[in-house]
Amino acid sequence: MKLYAKTISATLPDWATVVTQSADLIEIEINDEHPNFQSLLEELATEIEPGTIGVKVEDLCSRLGIEMSNPNLGQLLEQAQNLILEIAAHPDYKQLLELGYSPDLNIADAQTALSYLQWEIERNRELSSLVQKRSPKGMALL
Numbered sequence: 001m002k003l004y005a006k007t008i009s010a011t012l013p014d015w016a017t018v019v020t021q022s023a024d025l026i027e028i029e030i031n032d033e034h035p036n037f038q039s040l041l042e043e044l045a046t047e048i049e050p051g052t053i054g055v056k057v058e059d060l061c062s063r064l065g066i067e068m069s070n071p072n073l074g075q076l077l078e079q080a081q082n083l084i085l086e087i088a089a090h091p092d093y094k095q096l097l098e099l100g101y102s103p104d105l106n107i108a109d110a111q112t113a114l115s116y117l118q119w120e121i122e123r124n125r126e127l128s129s130l131v132q133k134r135s136p137k138g139m140a141l142l
Contacts, residue, residue, distance in 0.1 A: 003028045009065025013037070016064065028066070077118050084110050 005026045008018070015034035019027040030037060040063065044055045061068050087093055088107045 001030045001032045003030060003061070003066065003068070005061070005066045005068055007067040012064065073121055074118070077114055077121075081111065081114055084114070 008026055015031040015037045017029045019029045041055050044059045045053050048054045
């Protein structure tokens with residue numbers, strides 16, 4: 001399991017490792033099969049809604065001293081595109097194709113869907129920029 005954080009505590013448990021770190025994002029890999037992590041999950045488990053037991057991310061991050069990052073949609077799309085490329089190049093995926101794997105929707109469809117989403121984000125950003133430029137002075141658009 002991976003978490004993306006803005007800040008982390010000075011020390012992380014032995015089941016959590018910093019994978020990458022940049023000025024605004026820290027990628028943390030969690031060994032979710034580690035017994036100490038499982039114990040923490042059991043300790044933090046609550047009824048999230050009637051009949052659903054789970055752990056709130058806020059509780060887990062608070063316990064670990066992690067401030068979660070909320071990446072913008074553009075960053076998430078870039079990460080998704082990179083993962084799709086990794087999947088397409090993966091030997092297990094190629095082997096499935098050789099064995100006749102032929103889904104209704106494929107990797108190219110996923111890439112296309114993400115491209116359409118990226119274009120829509122850019123179009124809305126451009127429209128928003130035009131609207132802001134045309135707004136009367138002193139008036140804020142939310």
